[in-house]
Amino acid sequence: MKTIFSTFVGSKLYGTNTVSSDTDFKGIAFGEHDEIIGLKTFEQQEFNNQQPDGPGKCEGTIFAFDRYINLCLKGNPTVIELSFADKSFWNHTTQIGTEIVEFVKNNFITKALFKPYSAYHRAQIRKLQSMERTGKRAEEVKALGYDGKFASHAFRLARQCTIVMKEGTLRPTLDDADKQICLDIRSGKFTKEEALTLLEDVDKQMYDAYQASTIPSAPDFNKSNEFVMKINKEYLERKFDSQFTEFKPF
Numbered sequence: 044m045k046t047i048f049s050t051f052v053g054s055k056l057y058g059t060n061t062v063s064s065d066t067d068f069k070g071i072a073f074g075e076h077d078e079i080i081g082l083k084t085f086e087q088q089e090f091n092n093q094q095p096d097g098p099g100k101c102e103g104t105i106f107a108f109d110r111y112i113n114l115c116l117k118g119n120p121t122v123i124e125l126s127f128a129d130k131s132f133w134n135h136t137t138q139i140g141t142e143i144v145e146f147v148k149n150n151f152i153t154k155a156l157f158k159p160y161s162a163y164h165r166a167q168i169r170k171l172q173s174m175e176r177t178g179k180r181a182e183e184v185k186a187l188g189y190d191g192k193f194a195s196h197a198f199r200l201a202r203q204c205t206i207v208m209k210e211g212t213l214r215p216t217l218d219d220a221d222k223q224i225c226l227d228i229r230s231g232k233f234t235k236e237e238a239l240t241l242l243e244d245v246d247k248q249m250y251d252a253y254q255a256s257t258i259p260s261a262p263d264f265n266k267s268n269e270f271v272m273k274i275n276k277e278y279l280e281r282k283f284d285s286q287f288t289e290f291k292p293f
Contacts, residue, residue: 046072046105047283048140050128052121055201056215058222059229065096065221067150068103069125071111071143073278078107080279086110090292092247101293108143109271115147116262118155120163120203123147124215132216137286139274146270152211153259160204160247167197168242179233189235192218194242201245209254 049070054060074085087110091102106114106122114122126147162193171193184190202221207213217225277283 044072044074044085045283045287046070046103046287047108047137048125048136048144049103049105049133049290049292050125051134052103052125052128052215056124056132057225058217059140059195059199059225061226061229063065063097065098065100065102068101070103070105070123070135070290071108071140072105072290073283074107076279079109079275092184092293103292105290110268111143112147112267112271115139115151116264116267118151118153118159120156120160120200120213123151123156124203124213126151127213127215129216135290136282137288139261139283139286140191143274150266151262152207152213153261154208154253154256155261156207156213157249157253157256160200160207162195164200164246167193167200168239171197171238183231187231187235189238191229191231191233191238194233194238195225197242198228198245199225201242201249205245205249205252207229208249208256208258211258 047070049068050056051066052069053067053082054064055066066115072085072088073079075083077083078085085107087104087106089102092100094100113124115126126144152264171190171192180190180192181247199217199221224241227233228241233241
């Protein structure tokens with residue numbers, strides 16, 4: 044595996060992290076040559092420093108280049124967003140990694156993102172009402188009557204989707220107002236009824252933005268396919284060998 048790009052993601056990228064948050068990252072890599080043109084396969088590799096949940100924990104996923112583009116074609120927002128992370132969050136990059144990121148930024152902001160964003164948003168709403176938790180989270184849920192972490196995620200997803208539909212760009216790092224609402228939800232400043240009302244409001248905003256959006260309806264598969272073939276061909280011809288350096292996730 045030859046990593047060509049990685050960035051911090053999760054709460055640290057969104058701006059909703061607290062002193063107890065762990066560190067998450069995602070990235071893109073090339074497999075070895077026989078994993079591209081032979082029978083061997085490489086789709087992704089997971090990393091985990093095996094530390095308990097909290098500020099010392101670090102985990103992440105590095106996707107094979109072609110798998111990453113395929114996931115972008117499917118409109119997976121948690122995968123696409125890594126290409127929109129500000130450079131201050133990057134922890135490993137190369138010239139070819141930057142070229143791939145720019146391709147994603149220029150070709151995958153479409154209305155096809157609405158369905159997965161909406162599905163993730165509603166899944167978080169379902170989860171926030173479940174009382175089945177253990178440890179510290181169980182105490183928090185019992186005190187609030189709902190799971191503030193899932194409620195915060197639901198709000199963030201709806202706001203990010205609304206911005207995609209309205210502005211034609213993805214901003215994984217929240218603005219100050221949205222960030223504060225997420226933190227307030229997480230810390231229990233909203234009752235369950237207030238949180239659900241807020242989520243109903245942003246759900247409607249998200250849907251209205253989708254209905255009015257003028258961004259492309261879907262990414263261009265043929266253009267993406269040609270890009271993957273071009274980059275893989277150049278990789279197999281060893282045009283990027285000088286760019287590869289050791290990847291240290293932790």
